Amino acid sequence: MKSVILYSSSKKYGNTAHSVQTLAPELQADCIYLDDYEINDYCYNHTNSDDGFRTLFRRLLNYDHIVFASPVYWYAMTPRMKAFFDRITEFMDDEALQPELRKLRNKRFSILSNSIKGAAPKCFIEVFQRTCEYLGMICHSQIHHQYPFEGDK
Numbered sequence: 001m002k003s004v005i006l007y008s009s010s011k012k013y014g015n016t017a018h019s020v021q022t023l024a025p026e027l028q029a030d031c032i033y034l035d036d037y038e039i040n041d042y043c044y045n046h047t048n049s050d051d052g053f054r055t056l057f058r059r060l061l062n063y064d065h066i067v068f069a070s071p072v073y074w075y076a077m078t079p080r081m082k083a084f085f086d087r088i089t090e091f092m093d094d095e096a097l098q099p100e101l102r103k104l105r106n107k108r109f110s111i112l113s114n115s116i117k118g119a120a121p122k123c124f125i126e127v128f129q130r131t132c133e134y135l136g137m138i139c140h141s142q143i144h145h146q147y148p149f150e151g152d153k
Contacts, residue, residue, distance in 0.1 A: 003029035004060060005112065007069035008078040010035075015114050015147045016071050023112060023143065029067065032056070035080050042086040046093070053087045061103045065140060068128055069112035075121050077128070085131055105136030114145040 005024055009016035012033055024031050037052035060066055070077040077085075091101035109132045113120040120142070129139060 001064045001108065002062070003027040003065040003067065004063040005029050005031045005067040005069055006034055006060065006081075006084075007031065007067075007112070008034040008081040008084075009071050010078070014071075015145070016069055016112075018147075019112055019114050019143075019145045020069050022145075023067065027065070027067070029065075030063075032059075034084060035078075039080060039083050039087060041083050042089055046090055049090070053084065054090075056084075057088070057091070058100065061100065063107070065108040065110065066137075067110040067112050068132075072113055072115035072117070072120055072124050075123050077124065085127075088131075088135070101135070104132075107137050108140040109137045110139070110141040110143065112143045112145075114147055116147060118144075118146050120144045 005020050005027070007016055007020045011017070012035065020031055023029070037056050039053045039056070040048035040051045068077075068081065070081045076082065088101070091097040109128070111120070111125060111128045113124060125142060133139065
């Protein structure tokens with residue numbers, strides 16, 4: 001199974017990156033730092049299609065298993081990860097793009113999270129899980145790492 005870890009965090013080399021680097025060798029996964037890409041918010045008239053979203057989305061379609069990794073920010077994923085998920089709507093809205101969206105069906109997804117708590121909140125997990133399952137993806141695993149609070153290091 002060809003895997004990729006798509007991760008986002010305000011700290012490129014912080015706790016989320018550490019979790020990603022721990023998991024990647026086990027899965028023999030490629031790693032993509034989402035925050036390196038310009039991904040604008042979803043727009044109903046699709047005027048932002050020249051940013052990095054479509055290229056990145058199409059790149060992910062080459063994998064069988066996508067791990068979405070994010071720290072828990074106020075019970076939610078990072079803003080960049082949320083923008084990524086919101087932009088998938090473009091592939092639903094446009095008939096020409098729908099065949100590409102259907103390529104997500106039966107792909108596996110996993111959720112990799114981290115916070116100062118022992119588990120990710122249910123509402124955090126549900127956003128990933130419900131969205132991916134709506135797209136026809138199959139949940140492979142959920143992994144959570146607990147890190148001590150380190151302040152503004």
